Amino acid sequence: MRALLVREPGRPPVVGEHPDPAAGPDRTTVRVTAAPVVPLDLLCASGTSYFGRPAVPYVPGVQGVGVVEESGVLPAGTRVWFATSAGMAPGDGSLAERCAVPDADVVPLPDGVADPAVAALGLSAVAAWMSLTWRARLQSGETVLVLGAGGAVGQVAVGAARALGAGRVVALCRSDAAAERAARAGADEVVRTGGDVAALAGRLGAACGGAADVVVDPVFGEAATAASRVLAPAAGW
Numbered sequence: 001m002r003a004l005l006v007r008e009p010g011r012p013p014v015v016g017e018h019p020d021p022a023a024g025p026d027r028t029t030v031r032v033t034a035a036p037v038v039p040l041d042l043l044c045a046s047g048t049s050y051f052g053r054p055a056v057p058y059v060p061g062v063q064g065v066g067v068v069e070e071s072g073v074l075p076a077g078t079r080v081w082f083a084t085s086a087g088m089a090p091g092d093g094s095l096a097e098r099c100a101v102p103d104a105d106v107v108p109l110p111d112g113v114a115d116p117a118v119a120a121l122g123l124s125a126v127a128a129w130m131s132l133t134w135r136a137r138l139q140s141g142e143t144v145l146v147l148g149a150g151g152a153v154g155q156v157a158v159g160a161a162r163a164l165g166a167g168r169v170v171a172l173c174r175s176d177a178a179a180e181r182a183a184r185a186g187a188d189e190v191v192r193t194g195g196d197v198a199a200l201a202g203r204l205g206a207a208c209g210g211a212a213d214v215v216v217d218p219v220f221g222e223a224a225t226a227a228s229r230v231l232a233p234a235a236g237w
């Protein structure tokens with residue numbers, strides 16, 4: 001099959017021929033239709049991740065969308081999202097014509113959402129959604145502050161907070177491009193990084209109308225320190 005191949009960590013991957021994935025018990029084989037490149041892919045392929053230097057060559061891609069070809073748990077033809085451990089453990093990922101993953105890592109998809117959209121949302125959307133719903137238990141009318149709001153996780157957090165009934169959504173962004181993306185995702189106000197932590201906390205507090213009930217933080221560092229100073233009592237993080 002054709003696949004994207006990391007032949008040397010830290011070097012750009014190349015397109016080449018690679019053996020088809022082996023089917024096996026408790027594994028589902030998927031014909032891939034869309035796969036994103038996410039920060040975790042770049043980190044693993046750099047060879048400097050906390051998972052260690054990956055064995056090469058390997059196919060990168062920690063998630064994707066496709067159609068089941070062979071599976072013990074789903075009928076062939078089922079449209080699915082799937083996760084892989086490519087770059088984190090030996091084995092190949094989603095940036096190839098085919099991919100085989102444990103049955104437990106495959107999720108059937110409803111109709112009505114295009115494959116590239118599901119692939120682009122992927123775990124970034126799950127991270128944002130679970131932060132708001134499971135972790136922070138966002139309530140209707142609450143004020144949500146999203147750090148790194150122009151990123152993949154941040155944009156979904158802004159949009160999801162809106163959809164979940166937040167009263168006010170404030171975005172913290174670094175670059176002009178990120179600020180534009182956060183505004184497009186539905187932020188009521190975009191605050192820019194810069195200055196010292198006290199000044200940033202002041203701008204965040206003003207934008208939140210006093211305090212934030214929920215903070216979504218995919219950034220950490222000074223942004224998180226500033227956000228920690230504008231938390232409402234019993235706020236979610």
Ligand SMILES: NC(=O)c1ccc[n+]([C@@H]2O[C@H](COP(=O)([O-])OP(=O)(O)OC[C@H]3O[C@@H](n4cnc5c(N)ncnc54)[C@H](OP(=O)(O)O)[C@@H]3O)[C@@H](O)[C@H]2O)c1
Pocket residue numbers: 038039040123124127147148149150151152153154172173174175177178193218219221223
């Ligand atoms: N647990 C999970 O399942 C899960 C899933 C997805 C992501 N993540 C993690 O979440 C984090 C974000 O991922 P992502 O996909 O959203 O990344 P991304 O698309 O690269 O977005 C990161 C955003 O943070 C901004 N940013 C970076 N450093 C900043 C700083 N020092 N101050 C302010 N803003 C800063 C960037 O601004 P610019 O646009 O200006 O560069 C960018 O908009 C990563 O650590 C990722 O590993 C976890």
